[in-house]
Amino acid sequence: MTNPPTSLMTTAFKPAASMVYGKGSYVWDENNRKYLDLIQGWAVNVLGHCPDEIINAVDSQVRKLITPSPAFHNEPQKALAERLCKLSGLDQTHLANSGAEANEAAVKLARKWGKLHKSGAYEIITTHNAFHGRTLCMMAASGKAGWDTLYPPQPPGFCKVNYGDIHELESAITDNTVAIMLEPVQGEAGVIVPPSGYLKAVRDLATKHHLLLILDEIQTGMGRTGHYFAYQAEDIRPDILTLGKGLGGGVPISAVVAAEHACVFQPGDQGGTYNGNPLMCAVANAIVAAVCTPEFMRQVNQATLKLDEQLSALHTQHRLAEIRGKGLLQAIEFDQPVAEKIRDIAMHNGLLINAPRPTTLRLMPALNITESEIEQAVYLLENAITAACT
Numbered sequence: 001m002t003n004p005p006t007s008l009m010t011t012a013f014k015p016a017a018s019m020v021y022g023k024g025s026y027v028w029d030e031n032n033r034k035y036l037d038l039i040q041g042w043a044v045n046v047l048g049h050c051p052d053e054i055i056n057a058v059d060s061q062v063r064k065l066i067t068p069s070p071a072f073h074n075e076p077q078k079a080l081a082e083r084l085c086k087l088s089g090l091d092q093t094h095l096a097n098s099g100a101e102a103n104e105a106a107v108k109l110a111r112k113w114g115k116l117h118k119s120g121a122y123e124i125i126t127t128h129n130a131f132h133g134r135t136l137c138m139m140a141a142s143g144k145a146g147w148d149t150l151y152p153p154q155p156p157g158f159c160k161v162n163y164g165d166i167h168e169l170e171s172a173i174t175d176n177t178v179a180i181m182l183e184p185v186q187g188e189a190g191v192i193v194p195p196s197g198y199l200k201a202v203r204d205l206a207t208k209h210h211l212l213l214i215l216d217e218i219q220t221g222m223g224r225t226g227h228y229f230a231y232q233a234e235d236i237r238p239d240i241l242t243l244g245k246g247l248g249g250g251v252p253i254s255a256v257v258a259a260e261h262a263c264v265f266q267p268g269d270q271g272g273t274y275n276g277n278p279l280m281c282a283v284a285n286a287i288v289a290a291v292c293t294p295e296f297m298r299q300v301n302q303a304t305l306k307l308d309e310q311l312s313a314l315h316t317q318h319r320l321a322e323i324r325g326k327g328l329l330q331a332i333e334f335d336q337p338v339a340e341k342i343r344d345i346a347m348h349n350g351l352l353i354n355a356p357r358p359t360t361l362r363l364m365p366a367l368n369i370t371e372s373e374i375e376q377a378v379y380l381l382e383n384a385i386t387a388a389c390t
């Protein structure tokens with residue numbers, strides 16, 4: 001094992017290993033140790049590590065045009081915007097580089113809309129334990145414990161309610177409220193699935209009170225839950241949708257997609273040097289083309305069934321507290337704080353798995369994970385649970 005690099009600022013505890021090479025569901029470190037990867041770039045690599053789709057898209061675009069500057073249109077950007085509008089049922093797209101940046105743009109749209117159409121209302125209701133990114137404003141929008149006091153002062157304009165409680169949400173609405181912003185499933189909180197009917201009720205509430213509904217699908221979008229976007233399972237549509245993570249399949253790109261009435265940016269209102277650069281857009285086009293098809297969704301749902309079946313067997317044998325999730329975003333809850341120990345043992349045995357909470361493990365495999373890889377992963381996971389819990 002090598003020592004952690006002393007020239008890097010320490011922002012998180014990390015194992016000493018450095019990752020060097022990846023293919024599909026596997027990744028190798030500098031000592032050539034192979035891992036079956038259920039973290040996949042943090043729910044990012046929807047087609048696994050280094051898929052041909054990305055290699056080919058980068059290879060052909062990098063020879064044509066990398067960045068003409070944000071002052072000009074480019075072909076991959078136009079194609080991607082069209083694709084996302086068509087798939088989402090929304091009207092216009094703005095492209096950015098990270099999830100947090102897309103959420104910032106969504107908040108700017110909402111505040112501008114409030115200025116134009118709601119007498120200057122600017123407050124956005126978000127939820128406790130939500131995760132919307134790490135810019136100062138998105139830390140204020142997020143409901144992560146401790147974040148409210150980490151970098152004072154906190155930007156104002158956000159108010160928090162409990163996730164899943166529609167009555168509390170309605171009581172929090174004031175004349176100052178302009179939007180409700182939430183995740184269809186809270187990812188970083190540990191894969192918290194709201195009560196059934198909640199998203200639909202939130203949609204109705206937003207409509208009734210003339211508010212915008214912003215859905216942060218940075219983690220749940222791009223096929224992760226078995227639909228192109230999670231809201232499509234609920235038969236609703238947000239006014240503003242944010243995408244990231246899986247959209248680039250491993251490269252940094254994000255998007256804000258909005259319904260016509262919420263598309264209130266005017267020239268000069270928003271921008272960024274790399275926004276909509278052709279290289280990242282070419283990759284996202286290749287990812288969207290591969291992932292957002294009925295056949296691919298069928299495969300995701302097939303893999304989900306296999307994972308569910310394997311995890312239920314684990315559930316009965318090891319008396320786990322709970323298994324929950326949607327599609328290929330699943331969590332295992334323990335009644336003891338053993339998740340980090342299991343994660344470490346699993347890594348030692350060649351399985352990468354995330355522990356977002358001391359009692360929670362999260363599985364976010366590539367969406368094209370095979371049934372035998374699922375069996376292998378659950379086998380390694382079971383060994384780690386047994387080792388950690390005895």
Ligand SMILES: *Cc1c(COP(=O)(O)O)cnc(C)c1O
Nearest residue numbers: 098099100131132133187218219
């Ligand atoms: C990861 C994530 C973000 C932040 O995305 P970054 O690319 O890290 O800025 C925002 N919202 C949700 C739901 C996420 O999972």
